[in-house]
Amino acid sequence: MHVFMARQPIFDKKNNVIGYELLFRNGYENAYNSVDGNEATLQVIANSFYEFDFKAVTDNKKAYINFTEKLIKEEIATILPTENVVIEILETVEPTEEIIDACKKLKEKGFTLALDDFVYDKKYRKLVEIVDIIKVDFLITKGFERKKIFDLLEVNKNIKFLAEKVENVEEYNEAIYFGYTYFQGYYFSKPVILSTQTVSPNKNTALKIMKLINDKDFNYADLETLILQDVSLSYKLTKLINSSAYYIKNKITSIKYAIAFLGEKEIVKWLYVVLLHDLKERNPEELIRVSLQRARFCELICNMSKYKQKAFLAYMTGMFSVMDAILNCSMDKVIQDLNVFDEVKDALLGEENELNTILKLAVSFGRGEWEDSEAYAEKIEADINQISGVYFDVIAWVDNIQYE
Structure with missing residues (x-):
């Protein structure tokens, strides 16, 4: 299954990229589909941290991520690295005392805060006192509004202003003239769609x-x-x-x-x-089944061998041994993403060690290659008859997990 997201660069006055806004996408179409804001942000977080290589997605720069009122209250941001993320407080967020307190906690933890699509209203004063960046939408504002926003420096002298949805050179020059620090929009770059298997x-x-x-x-x-x-x-x-x-x-x-x-x-x-x-997505069912069978079988084989202390590593070796097929990529890429222990890595890449022998035993036994199975069992000092006895227990265990 493919997952998608997009990123759009943010520039400084010297045209250096200082960060990327990470955007929800559910296909190759470069447009935001009308989905719930909470779901969109959760998918952006899940995709950028758990599917893609976050470091590669952001080029080691700041990731600007939209946050709804609900997700701010639930402190979802605290699972993210403070030094790498800018929390964009959406324009739909009401500046209640609960939200103000939640934003103060995020600041105390070290997060950078930005107000998105900002249009001044007195009710936002307490938020303005806290935030680091104010984003002004040049598509929906007029020149005098874009300039007047600088009056907020009286409230917070440390605020930086970001001109977003800058569409042409005239708007860019205007933003420079008014004193904006950061810039984003089609004039510089459209959002770039990213896709990977999951x-x-x-x-x-x-x-x-x-x-x-x-x-x-x-x-x-x-x-x-x-x-x-x-x-x-x-x-x-x-x-x-x-x-x-x-x-x-x-x-x-x-x-x-x-x-x-x-x-x-x-x-x-x-x-x-x-x-x-x-929760809505499913994977190739048989590959998942094989992965779980190998994981459990490798664990039990290890427990019957002289390498009992490596049972967990054997479990992970078996589980990840078909991840290349599940994700439709090379095992080298799987290993790179996982950053696992060298012993597991070597086993998955086919190098001879105890875990690789245990994996080969599990694979050969599953294929009915009895001579090879006996040879591998002997190598790790395990009883092939005992191993035969637990194989069907493994199948029942997987059935129980997947279908109960």
Whole structure:
């Protein structure tokens, strides 16, 4: 399945790109389709952080992302890296005390705040005192309005003004003359459509997780179990936690540690974003099935071998072994996105190590290649008869996950 988004560059006075506004798209048509604003923002966040390489999408520059009133109140922004994101407060957001307080918290955390499509009204004064950037839509404003906006410097001397929807050289020159700092619009560049392949969560697992995290006393061990049973969520969480969005010295390979690292509130917000984004979509069912079978089988094989301490790595090796087919890309690209432990990486790329042998055993056994299976079992000091005994348990386990 393909996912889409768009980005439009934002320039400074020297025509340097200082950031990109990330925009919702659901196809190759370069236009915003009429969807719910909350859904659009959740999809932009999910796509830019969990589907694409965020660092590549933004060229290491700031990402400008629209936020609705609901998402500001729910503090969804706190799952994003503060130094890389500008929160655009949409013009539909009412500046209530609750919103003012939420914006102050975001500022305290280090986020840059921008007011989108701003038209001055006294009710926005408290917001103006907080924000860093004010965006003025040159398509719907007139010259005197574009200039008068600078009166707001009396309220906040640190505000920068961004002229958006600049369509021609005359409007650009006018913005320069008035003192605008940043510029965006078709005069410089149209939004560029980005597309990539994705894998979506199993619907039943997704619904179970949504039910679980809505229970205020839910058990994190249960959450870990459910995530491990889903190829998509395991892939996306592993990819996110080891990405440039988080500055982690040592790679995290355990879903349990990933959940602990993000913390109670952040993991729930992350799941909320990913699950609402993906619940409507489905993947090639048989490939998902094979992925789960291999994951569980590799884990059980490992537990029967002399490498019991590597059972989790074996599980992840099996799970990601068909990710190239699911995403229709090379295994090199999958590995690059995941940034997994070298041992898992080497196994997936076909290099000889314990995890690769366990994977080969799982694959050969599934294909009925008994001589190869016995050879691989002997190599890791596992009993082939024991392995035979759990194979059908693995199939039943996958059926239980996907269809119960």
